[in-house]
Amino acid sequence: MKINKFILLIIMLAVSFVPHAAQAKHRRHTAHTRHHFAGVASDAGYSDIVIDAETGRIIHATDSDSLRHPASLTKMMTLYITFQALESGRLHLDDSLPVSSNAAYQSPSKLGLHPGQHIRVEDVILGIVTESANDAAVTMGEALGGSEEGFANLMTRQAHALGMSRTQFQNPSGLPDPDQVTTAHDMAILGAALIRHYPHFYPYFSHDSFTYAGIYHHNHNHLMDRYDGMDGIKTGYIRASGFNLVASAKHGDLRLIGVVFGGRSAVARDNHMAQLLDDSFAAAQADARNGRIAPANGEGDSSDGDSEGYVALPAKVAAVFPSRGAMAQPRAVQSDADVTTVQPVVQRPAPAPVAVNNWGIQIGAYSDAAIGQQALSSLVASMPQFLSTSVSQVQEVSAGGLTMYRARLMSLDKHTAQSVCAYLVQRGKSCLTVEP
Numbered sequence: 001m002k003i004n005k006f007i008l009l010i011i012m013l014a015v016s017f018v019p020h021a022a023q024a025k026h027r028r029h030t031a032h033t034r035h036h037f038a039g040v041a042s043d044a045g046y047s048d049i050v051i052d053a054e055t056g057r058i059i060h061a062t063d064s065d066s067l068r069h070p071a072s073l074t075k076m077m078t079l080y081i082t083f084q085a086l087e088s089g090r091l092h093l094d095d096s097l098p099v100s101s102n103a104a105y106q107s108p109s110k111l112g113l114h115p116g117q118h119i120r121v122e123d124v125i126l127g128i129v130t131e132s133a134n135d136a137a138v139t140m141g142e143a144l145g146g147s148e149e150g151f152a153n154l155m156t157r158q159a160h161a162l163g164m165s166r167t168q169f170q171n172p173s174g175l176p177d178p179d180q181v182t183t184a185h186d187m188a189i190l191g192a193a194l195i196r197h198y199p200h201f202y203p204y205f206s207h208d209s210f211t212y213a214g215i216y217h218h219n220h221n222h223l224m225d226r227y228d229g230m231d232g233i234k235t236g237y238i239r240a241s242g243f244n245l246v247a248s249a250k251h252g253d254l255r256l257i258g259v260v261f262g263g264r265s266a267v268a269r270d271n272h273m274a275q276l277l278d279d280s281f282a283a284a285q286a287d288a289r290n291g292r293i294a295p296a297n298g299e300g301d302s303s304d305g306d307s308e309g310y311v312a313l314p315a316k317v318a319a320v321f322p323s324r325g326a327m328a329q330p331r332a333v334q335s336d337a338d339v340t341t342v343q344p345v346v347q348r349p350a351p352a353p354v355a356v357n358n359w360g361i362q363i364g365a366y367s368d369a370a371i372g373q374q375a376l377s378s379l380v381a382s383m384p385q386f387l388s389t390s391v392s393q394v395q396e397v398s399a400g401g402l403t404m405y406r407a408r409l410m411s412l413d414k415h416t417a418q419s420v421c422a423y424l425v426q427r428g429k430s431c432l433t434v435e436p
Contacts, residue, residue, distance in 0.1 A: 044068070044069070044239075044240055044241050044242040044261070044262045045063075045066065045068060045242075045261070045262050046062065046063070046242075046261065046262035046263075047062055047063040047064055047066050047068060047183070047184045047259075047260075047261045047262065048060070048061065048062045048063075048064065048184055048258070048259060048260045048261065048276060049061040049062075049064040049184040049185055049188050049258070049259045049311075050256055050257070050258045050259075050276055050277065050280040051188050051192070051256065051257050051311050052254070052255075052256060052284060053191075053192050053195060053196075053248065053255040053256060053257045053313075054254075054255065055310070055313075056192070056310045056311040056312060056313040057284075057309065057310050057311075058309050058310060058311060059256070059280040059283055059284055060276060060279070060280050060283075061184070061185075063184070064183060064184040064185040064188075064259075065166065065183050065184075065185050066183060066184075067166065067181045067182070067183060068181065068182060068183060068184065068241060068244075068261040068262070069176070069180060069181060069182075069238060069240045069241040070167075070174055070180065070181070070182045070187065070236060070241065070244065071174045071236030071237050071238040071240075071241045071244055072132045072173070072174040072234065072235060072236035072237065072244075073174065073182070073187055073234055073235075073236040073244055073246055074137075074155075074169060074171070074172065074173060074174030074180065074236070075128050075132060075137050075172070075173065075174060075234060075236075076187070076190050076191065076194060076233065076234050076246065077155045077158065077159060077169060077172075077190060078128065078137050078140060078141060078151075078155070078172040078173075079125065079128060079129075079194070079201075079204075080158065080190065080193065080194055080197075080198070081144060081151075081154060081155060081158060082121075082124075082125060082140055082144070083194075083197075083198040083201045084158075084319045085144055086121070086201065087198070087319075088319065090144075091121050091143075091144075092121065093120070093121050093122040093125075094120060094121070094122070095120070095121045096118040096119065096120055096121075097118060097119055097120075097121060097124060097139050097140065097143045098116070098117075098118055098139075098143075099113045099114065099115060099116065099117050099118065099119060099135070099139050100115060100138075100139070100142055101115040102138060102142070102148070103135050103136075103138040103139040103142060104135055106134035106135045106137075106138050106173060106175070107134060107175060108134070109131050109132045109133055109134060109220075110131070110133050110134050110135040110136070111127045111131060111133045111135055111136055111212050111213070111215075111217075112135070112213070112215070113135040113136065113139065119136070119139060121140075123136075123210075123212055124136045124137075124139060124140050125204055126204065126207060126210040126212075127210065127212060127217070128140075129204050129205055129207055129210070129219065129234075130207055130208075130209060130210040130217045130218065130219045130220070131210065131217040131220070132220050132234075132235065132236075133217075134173040134174075134175060137172045137173040137174075138171070138172055138173055140172065141171070141172030141173075145172075148171045148172060149170075151171075151172050152169045152170050152171055152172065155169035155172065156168055156169045158319075159182075159186070159190070161314075161317045162189055162190065162193050162314045162317060163186075163189055163312050163314050164182065164186035164187075164189050164190060165186070166181070166182065166183050166185075166186055167181065167182040167183070167186045168180060168181050168182075174236055174238070175238070176238050176239075176240060178240075184259040184260075184261055185311060187246050187259045188246075188257050188259050188311055189311060189312075189313065189314065190246075191233055191246045191248060191257045191259070192257055192311070192313045192314075193313075193314050194233065195248060195255070195257075196313065196314075196316075197314075197316055200383070200384045202231075202232065202233075203231075203382065203383060203423075205231065205232030205233040205234070206224070206231045206232055206427070207219060207423065208224070208225075208427075220235045221233070221234065221235050221245070221247070222266070222270060223245070223247060223270040223273060223274060226274075227247075227249060227274050227277065228249070228251070229249040229250045229251050230247055230248065230249040230277075231248060231249070231250065232247070232248050233246050233247065233248055234246050235266070237266070241261065241262065242261065242262040242263050242264065242269075243262075243263035243264065243265060243266050243268070243269040244259075244260065244261050244262070244263070244269070245258075245259070245260050245263070245269055245270070245273050246258070246259050247259075247273055247277070249277055249281075251281050251285075254281065254284060254285070254288075256277060256280055256281060256284070258273055258276050258277050258280070260272060260273050260276070357389075357411050357412060357413050358410075358411070358436040359410075359412045359413060359414045359416075359417040359418075359433065359434065359435060359436060360390075360393075360408050360409055360410035360411070360412055360417060360433070360434035361408065361409050361412065361417050361420055361421050361431055361432065361433055361434060362406055362407065362408045362431070362432045362433075362434055363375060363376070363379060363407050363408075363409070363424070363429070363430060363431055364406075364407050364430050365397070365404040365405065365406050365407070366404065366405045366407060367403075367404060367405070368405065369394050369396070369405040371405075372394045372405045372406070372407035373392065373394050373407070375407050376392045376394070376407050376408075376409060377392070379409070380392070380409070383420065386416050386419070386420055387409060387412075387416075387420065389411065390409040390410065390411055390412055391409070391410045391411040392407075392408075392409060392410075393406075393407075393408045393409070393410055394406070394407055394408075395408065408434060410434070417433045417434070418433055421433050
């Protein structure tokens with residue numbers, strides 16, 4: 001009889017373990033992740049997430065809903081609202097923004113702006129993307145929100161409209177503020193929103209470098225230089241956050257967005273992000289081959305806040321700024337009753353002289369005219385904000401018995417032609433400017 005009771009006890013223990021197997025797997029995975037990052041995590045607290053940018057499926061996550069300080073990841077929202085203003089016509093890339101004393105005296109990183117000077121909107125964007133310039137970010141915030149505080153209110157309202165429910169912004173730069181908080185989960189949403197909502201502006205995040213006032217600025221996201229398929233998006237560091245990174249990479253048709261908070265150093269953070277992306281690409285591709293769509297690694301565990309194993313990616317939501325031709329003042333996303341009456345202070349450039357759009361670019365010479373035309377169409381589609389008004393030309397050229405077809409985009413201004421060519425060459429592609 002004693003033997004039978006012993007056997008029964010063993011069976012009961014075995015059965016009671018089965019319902020908790022999935023949770024145990026998740027706990028082992030989380031412990032492994034923390035152990036893997038031991039020695040390279042800062043004291044600020046580590047968290048991460050990797051999602052499929054198309055579906056929002058969580059491929060990997062560790063403490064992704066824990067509050068963290070965003071540091072310069074904040075500037076992703078500064079640029080999101082900037083892109084809104086550009087799309088609505090409230091701003092233009094050639095607009096000139098005034099630099100206040102408050103903006104000029106921000107802590108580094110910075111472009112070295114001076115009180116009273118003006119800076120082009122596009123230079124502000126590139127300064128934020130490459131140098132993570134705090135003076136540029138505050139200049140934009142003051143232009144669109146009237147003050148840092150006013151712009152931070154716009155940022156927070158937009159964040160909540162996107163579904164970033166645990167995020168609170170206090171300034172446009174990410175400089176230390178104890179009340180400026182977010183999560184890895186929320187930053188994944190913002191990364192996806194930038195890519196999905198503004199694909200025509202997202203290529204700015206791929207800029208390797210930027211020269212302003214004769215000073216060369218290299219993009220702080222050095223992982224782009226060595227990780228295949230990575231095309232952005234933003235780094236960040238303050239002591240309270242450690243080294244942070246939101247990164248996006250594409251292999252074939254699969255784009256992943258990874259977020260890491262709390263690295264001890266930039267190199268440790270970058271190396272860890274590369275490993276996370278490698279593992280996540282492998283896991284996602286294996287799932288696709290095997291017909292599995294369920295979240296990998298047991299990340300549906302509700303203890304991490306992602307109970308369905310998916311991040312809810314936002315559709316195009318109501319913008320802080322109205323569409324072109326609508327009311328001039330910024331509008332809150334929640335209701336028309338909450339209206340900010342601040343107008344951006346911009347200085348429009350003088351009208352361009354007649355017949356300046358007589359520059360062009362040549363992206364190659366092809367053996368087939370159709371291939372050349374397709375290359376031109378693809379380039380225009382990838383950079384419509386620069387090339388939508390260009391004129392495609394495929395010119396037949398014969399020499400030495402060989403016929404080739406030059407693929408050119410004409411009717412550009414000098415600045416656009418030179419900027420686009422410089423960007424293409426930086427990305428390892430062929431481009432020549434065609435002067436009048």
